[in-house]
Amino acid sequence: MNAxxxxxxxxxxxxxxxxxxIVRALREDGRLxxxxxxxxQHYDRDMNxxxxxxxxxxxxDVRLGAGGGSHATQTAKIMTAYEELCQRDRPDAVVVVGDVNSTLACSIVAKKLCIPVAHVEAGLRSGDMSMPEEINRLVTDAISDWFFVTEPSGTQHLLREGKDASRVHDVGHVMADNVLFQAHKLEGMDTSSYETDAFKQRHARYGVLTLHRPSNVDSQEGLQRLAESLVPxxxxxxxxxxVHPRTRANLERFGIDLGPSIELMPPQAYMSFLHLWKDAAVVLTDSGGLQEETTVLGVPCVTLRENTERPITVxxxxxxxxxxxxxxxxxxxTAAIEGRAKRGRRPALWDGNAARRIVEVLARELAA
Structure with missing residues (x-):
């Protein structure tokens, strides 16, 4: 019998x-x-x-080629393509991660075809319904069968929303697994070819900035307000x-000059960017993932948002x-620059073994 x-x-x-x-854990485990x-969903020529x-x-193994478009257009294209794939070659379960449109679209398709759904990074809530990601999280969790949570708040939200406690699994965070794995790999690498390495050679101490949230970058008022803090x-x-392409376009459209001490560079590959931010004095960001990754490696982080769905990082x-x-x-x-930032700690179970715990649960459940 096939696994x-x-x-x-x-x-x-x-x-x-x-x-x-998760791929590494599946290879190691061998039961699935x-x-x-x-x-x-994101077509990127660098994703080679x-x-x-x-x-x-x-x-x-499969590229659905959904491409861009509005939220509705993109979600519909993903749903149509994934439904055709599942009808042609049906899986025994579907694992979705995070909170992007693909997560929502493939969860709905699977559930309507009576294929069980596992959501990795389940239960996170910002309470901000103006964020598309918050809607994706809520809908995906409403129909998932197994919930793999990264922090206690996720479990609390899911239980309050009526989920069966036996299906909620506190496994730690695969994002922590990945950054620990990649940071270790980076230690033995020649980084001289990275664009970020040249920046590090010029600056003994520096900070890192990322901005992409529509609430921050899509209005002149919002982007100008951030510039008033970033320039000083x-x-x-x-x-x-x-710089995210949309952010760069808006900086140019609004005529906002960040000055000579903020060095704009293209979006970076994973390792080149990790090489940059892991040694920063402070990271200023509106990214959810960076909030977590900086916590894993102990880098001070200032989040340029009014809320966070990842309260454990705070x-x-x-x-x-x-x-x-x-x-x-x-x-x-300034507190971070002067060495007065809070020290923080890496949360329990953010130990590099979350994916193994996920695979253990899936193998057990699917065998049953």
Missing amino acids: PRIDLVAGARPNFMKIAP RWRLVHTG DVFFEELGIPTP ISKTLPLAFP DEGTNELAGTEPRRVIQLA
Whole structure:
């Protein structure tokens, strides 16, 4: 009898960072077969063989090629393509990660075809319904069969929403698995070819900035308000800024000049970016993933948002929730620059073994 087979669904670069440890754990365990499905939600010419080689996973078995479009258009294209795949070659279960449109779309398809769904990074809540990711999280968790949570707040949300406690599994975080694995690998690598290495050679101390949330970058008022805090910070500490394409376009459209001490650079590959931020004096970001990764490696983080769906990074980790008011952002960044940032700690179970725990549960459940 063939071993059960699962689909691992990913649609955007951050998804693959979370899938990579699960692939390694599946190979190590051997009880389940698997198929890697790339929905094509984010088409990136840099997402080639080198990208997957960096993460230690093979290129996808299936590319659905959904491409861009509005949320509705993209979700519909993914659903249509994934339904055709499942009807043609049905998996025994579907594993989705995170909170992107691909997560939502493939969960709905699987559930309507009576294929069980496992959600990795389940239960996270920001309480902000203006975030598309929050809607994706809520809907995916409403129909999933197994919930793999990264922190206690996830379990609390799911139980309050009426989920069966026996299906909620506190496993730790695959994002922690990945960053620990990649950071260890980076130690023995020649990094001189990385664009970020050149920046590090020029600056003994520096900070790192990322911005991509629509609430921060899609209005002139919002982006200008952030500039009012970032420019003064950069006069004390130079900032490396890998710029999201939409953010760069809006900086140009609104005529916002961040000055000479904020160095704009293209979006970076995973290892090149890790090489940069792991040694930063402070990371300023609106990224959910970076809030977690900085906590794993003990790097001070200032989050430029009013809320976070990852409260453990604030309660236990190195993250500070700043909002976007300039005085507060400057205050927290200055504390980090002067060595007064809170120390924080790595949360329990963020130990590099979350994926093994996930595979253990899936193998047991699917065997039953």
